[in-house]
Amino acid sequence: MLKFTITLYSEIYTMPEGPETKRMVDTISRDLVNKKIISTKFYHKSLVSFPKTGLAVKEVVSKGKAVVIRLNNNYSIITHNQLYGRWTSSRLATKIRHNRSLRIEFCTEKKAIRLWSATDISVFKTIDENHHPYIKNLGPDVLDITTTPELIFSRLISDKFKNRQFSGLLLNQRFISGLGNYLRSEILFYSNCMYDDKSSKLNTSQNKLLATNIKDVSIRAYNQKGNTIFYDDLMLKKLDKTIKNRRFMVFARKGQACYICENTIIKDRASSRRIYYCPQCQKA
Numbered sequence: 001m002l003k004f005t006i007t008l009y010s011e012i013y014t015m016p017e018g019p020e021t022k023r024m025v026d027t028i029s030r031d032l033v034n035k036k037i038i039s040t041k042f043y044h045k046s047l048v049s050f051p052k053t054g055l056a057v058k059e060v061v062s063k064g065k066a067v068v069i070r071l072n073n074n075y076s077i078i079t080h081n082q083l084y085g086r087w088t089s090s091r092l093a094t095k096i097r098h099n100r101s102l103r104i105e106f107c108t109e110k111k112a113i114r115l116w117s118a119t120d121i122s123v124f125k126t127i128d129e130n131h132h133p134y135i136k137n138l139g140p141d142v143l144d145i146t147t148t149p150e151l152i153f154s155r156l157i158s159d160k161f162k163n164r165q166f167s168g169l170l171l172n173q174r175f176i177s178g179l180g181n182y183l184r185s186e187i188l189f190y191s192n193c194m195y196d197d198k199s200s201k202l203n204t205s206q207n208k209l210l211a212t213n214i215k216d217v218s219i220r221a222y223n224q225k226g227n228t229i230f231y232d233d234l235m236l237k238k239l240d241k242t243i244k245n246r247r248f249m250v251f252a253r254k255g256q257a258c259y260i261c262e263n264t265i266i267k268d269r270a271s272s273r274r275i276y277y278c279p280q281c282q283k284a
């Protein structure tokens with residue numbers, strides 16, 4: 001029999017951000033929504049007394065970095081994965097080769113859909129989802145179709161956000177949700193700005209470029225499984241052809257040469273998280 005293994009880590013480990021959460025949701029949605037559930041296991045305190053019989057999953061959605069599982073009993077299970085939490089879907093026969101703690105398991109006739117390690121798990125009535133302490137504070141989800149570059153631009157230049165440094169702003173889920181640490185470095189690189197800049201110091205076209213990149217780099221990361229590099233033909237002609245095997249322009253590239261100008265990529269800390277930039281391309 002073929003053995004399948006579950007991989008929980010990528011080479012350059014990053015916390016799940018909006019794109020990774022949405023990809024997880026796509027997978028569990030495909031394998032779980034409207035499928036007959038054969039067995040259910042709940043190991044988390046918030047779910048111990050939750051009824052397990054007759055359950056069906058109507059819908060799975062992501063909100064920022066939270067996964068929302070809407071059930072047929074008008075309740076939603078909401079999980080926020082933080083550092084190590086992961087939803088996985090695998091064949092029933094797949095051998096588990098890690099020792100993470102199992103929190104939730106739904107088995108269908110073909111697949112086992114499981115939540116590992118997450119500790120932030122709660123149950124809300126579906127109509128009350130927006131009362132969840134994380135969800136109630138979320139700004140527009142960067143991957144949502146209604147979150148346009150124009151909407152992002154208007155938030156960027158608003159009185160509320162225009163004087164916030166990008167180092168904190170791009171991690172602030174109230175501004176735009178779903179952004180995180182690797183996206184922050186990459187978005188700033190593509191927008192030629194530094195993390196200590198703020199919208200009020202930039203001109204309109206710079207702010208428009210940043211708003212567009214907040215959307216485009218996030219969509220690209222979602223479509224390319226976490227890679228933010230722009231695989232444009234023109235770009236590939238100019239750059240090393242092997243760039244397709246690479247993931248980021250600056251993130252996790254401390255001491256390496258910038259793909260554009262060959263200056264050395266710098267690593268720093270901003271808003272308590274590591275950040276990477278090119279001192280030449282991102283000159284103020």
Ligand SMILES: [Zn+2]
Pocket residue numbers: 258259260261262263278279280281282
């Ligand atoms: Zn550069």
